[in-house]
Amino acid sequence: MSRKPRPICPVCGQRAVRSETKYGLRHDCCGLWSWGNKPLADADTHKARSEAHRVFDVLWRSGHLSRGEAYQALSWATGWPEADCHMMHMPKERAALVPAAVRRIWAAL
Ligand SMILES: [Zn+2]
Structure with missing residues (x-):
């Protein structure tokens, strides 16, 4: 699987924290999250x-x-x-x- 750059958090401007879950790749930051490499959402x-x-x-x-x-x-x-x-x-x-x-x-x- 390709390792794309983690999405950038629109709140703090940092790259989101990536975790592997049983539902797939998840990114989290500032109460926002996304699945795969999609942009974070509230x-x-x-x-x-x-x-x-x-x-x-x-x-x-x-x-x-x-x-x-x-x-x-x-x-x-x-x-x-x-x-x-x-x-x-x-x-x-x-x-x-x-x-x-x-x-x-x-x-x-
Ligand atoms: Zn953030």
């Missing part, structure tokens, strides 16, 4: 993103859409480019809009 952001994913994933886990189609549908329902539809990179304000967008998708299926 608890509210993680919560909004995981809630967005939970609601969104039902679209393709249920078999109503393929995973790719579900992302296309989210782009359609939000007006965001598909490249901006990946929840793990969304700011919390955007992730918070996903559940309503998913309801629009269900209504259109």
